[in-house]
Amino acid sequence: MTTVQEVSGGAGRGSFNSLPVEFGLAKAMSVQTIEIRWPNGFVQTISDVGVDQVMTIIEADLTGGPVVDVLDLLLLLDQWGDSDALADLNGDGVVDVLDLLILLNHWS
Numbered sequence: 001m002t003t004v005q006e007v008s009g010g011a012g013r014g015s016f017n018s019l020p021v022e023f024g025l026a027k028a029m030s031v032q033t034i035e036i037r038w039p040n041g042f043v044q045t046i047s048d049v050g051v052d053q054v055m056t057i058i059e060a061d062l063t064g065g066p067v068v069d070v071l072d073l074l075l076l077l078d079q080w081g082d083s084d085a086l087a088d089l090n091g092d093g094v095v096d097v098l099d100l101l102i103l104l105n106h107w108s
């Protein structure tokens, strides 16, 4: 079963602290994969998720946590210049200063 929900942040300049999205999973006991496509182009994948829980998912959180901190920064720096890497937060094919700026913008 695949379920898709689009979350719109609206047209304003404000930021959101939380944006709850609820999925009904019928009798499923687990979720194989959650894929989040962020507006910047970053595709975040979370695997093997339990049901009946509230998760906090933060853009640019590369390591889980859910916080964006020095561990995420170290991962990004480790992948610096790489193509097709997890830390390619804007999806342009390379990990560079643009991705670093996105990460710093979401610093916890």
Ligand SMILES: [Ca+2]
Pocket (backbone or CB within 6 Å): 061, 062, 063, 064, 065, 066, 067, 068, 069, 071, 072
């Ligand atoms: Ca993290």
Ligand SMILES: [Ca+2]
Pocket (backbone or CB within 6 Å): 087, 088, 089, 090, 091, 092, 093, 094, 095, 096, 098, 099
């Ligand atoms: Ca990039």
